Amino acid sequence: MAYSDKVLDHYYNPRNVGSFDRADPLVGTGVVGAPECGDVMKLQIRINEKTGLIEDAKFKTFGCGSAIASSSLATEWLKGKTLDEAMDIRNTAIVEELCLPPVKVHCSVLAEDAIKAAIKDYQTKNLGSAAVAEPLMVGV
């Protein structure tokens, strides 16, 4: 199948590939998918202690080009957002931005799941901690 230019761009020039220290209290890590399903995404966010904003995001993905592009795009979008704003990122926006065909929609779903898992991980780690600037939703 033919890939959109945006998918190709993210594939050949992935943004924000890498890892943060999972143990860092300011880092939230989401790992979703399974190798036997053909895709695993690890998405990490790092929160600025003072502003409560996502100051950096990184990913590593095992999966097809669309899965790589979806997670790469997600890291771009996450930077500078509040956690609430990040929670509002929908897979449909990723589908639209990357022009994903129907058969690749699950890649965008996985990216949305990874974002939510990373936020949840961060929140779980920081329950009642001073590092949390404002009350956060837990258990989504």
Add this chain to the structure above:
Amino acid sequence: MSASLKLPIFMDNNSTTRCDPRVVEAMLPFFTENYGNAASRNHSFGWVAEEAVESAREQVGRLIGASGKEIIFTSGATESNNLAIKGVASMYRKKGNHIITTSIEHKAVLDPCKRLERDGFEVTYLPVDKFGRVSPEQVAEAITDKTILVSVMAANNEIGTLQPLAAIGAICKARGVLFHTDAVQAVGKVPVDVEAMGIDLLSLTAHKLYGPKGLGALYVRRKNPRVRLDALMDGGGHERGMRSGTLAVPGIVGLGAACELAGKLRESETQRLLTLRKRLYDGITAELGDIGLNGHPIDRLPGNLNLSFAFVEGEAMMMGIRDVAVSSGSACTSASLEPSYVLQAIGVGDELAHSSIRFGLGRFTTEAEIDFVIRQVITAVNHLREMSPLYEMHKQGIDLSTVAWAAH
């Protein structure tokens, strides 16, 4: 890189092959000059066409140790397989309703078998070993007094593994069961002889052996035993009544020419392909670790190399080597979104099935192409492993099989 290298590179010769220019040359006059209907008995146009068809029949027969009279022309191997399996099932139904095949056959064998199951037949799908081989003993044990047909492919299209046809054929002969083989991948690539291997029915197709698409053949044994088939289509009674329809003369001439060429070139081609395949494998594995070979290390088609690149997904890999046409067993590349059933059958885990790439080398593959592919593969795998969370975990010493994945 050689200056003569032309991109993209076709390294998917198990899916189809380039029509050999010599084959095209042989076909051309039968479009515009000798365009008669081979069934026209009363004028020279018909005679010329018929003569060409009969000559092609001999060429096809010669390649597999058969007589030309035993060759039925079809539209391709899917039709040949359907005709063999359903034709035998229908003709011999009174004798029994049991068919034996393997779990790694092509869909053109498996699906006719499934249809027969819906019509009251019983089908045994033999499992294969880790190399993709079925043993003659398994076949012998599966035969019952209701068995009318054994269908085992000569060589697998994904992993290239060759089956012990002669031993299976001998068992079928001894037990009075017909033996069909889907030899699409094997004919012209490895020795196939219907007498020596006790084959009663054999499917082949032109486009896998450097001939045109849309033309295949079914070998139907004429004596010891004389095999009878119910036709799939009714019509003018062509091809000994087994396959009605005006003969596709240009394609038939092409298949004949392709078979003759394949017979002449097979031995030298095999040596060349083995050398090229070794170069490809050695070149890739010299720089990359965690690569698995799928299929049998020795008993396999000379042009087939199927590798699993751990921690890298197949479709992403194909994107990374975009100037090279290959295939993958990854679910992402299949219409069903299931990973390859052949790789599953040989016990390759789903995660490695998703990571598999099939390289199909052929007559027109060059050393310069192999060297280019080696570089592309190494670059792509390194790029993707750098991005792979699985590779990261592997490097940290985590056993991936112990991780509780959130499967979706």
